[in-house]
Amino acid sequence: SEVRLFRDMTSPMGGAPKTLLSFADDPMDEEGMDAPEGGSPEETIRVHHPDGAQEDVPASVIHTFTVGKQAALSSTEVHRFKQHNATLIRSLGARLSMFLRTELMMELASLEVIDLGKYATQFPGDRHMILFKIQPFEAIGALDIAKPLSLTIADRMLGGKGFAVNPDRTIREVETAMVDQIGQIALREWANFWKFEEPLRVTMLGHESDPSHIPAAGLDEDFYHLSIEGQIGDC
Incomplete structure (x- = not known):
């Protein structure tokens, strides 16, 4: 099920x-x-x-x-889970496009099992990750939004045209608040997609810049990584 x-x-x-x-x-x-x-x-x-x-x-x-708690989905379940997420992500792109009043294209790029250590190696450096928890589950998740995309979305929300900005500068506090709002909308849409006996509730826990510090049993802990390609303006 x-x-x-x-x-x-x-x-x-x-x-x-x-x-x-x-x-x-x-x-x-x-x-x-x-x-x-x-x-x-x-x-x-x-x-x-x-x-x-x-x-x-x-x-x-x-x-x-x-x-420990290890992921154990069959190939059929993984395929079905990927299909569900592909449908959801396209719908989410349309929802966020209406919110931003500009086109935001979103497509599922990949779904893979990866350990935290490998993820931290593949995506090093200062990142903007939103930590969240979905009740009633015990897991803690991380929404990692690429910095150029974060700054471009924040620029649009603050009245800009939504064009790419300098990705090397620090994300300001007001921009962090804008990105968090987008993250909250995305996570709620994702949680509402799944039909359960008890409605899923999303709680934002904070931020993390280093993937190796994501709360988990250890760097060798496996988890499912959804990679999403997003495009807005020239970003």
């Missing part, structure tokens, strides 16, 4: 991974010493089985596992 599709897509950027130590009692022995992974066979740990049975086992057979 699309509910499962969306949950799987957003789950990779959830909270930090959890460390589990089987279903055992406190791994402190009577003398107050830890029973570390791979401990001596003489040390034992009380293990509780799902059927209610209990037994003492050597500490050496108890292992620590890190459980």
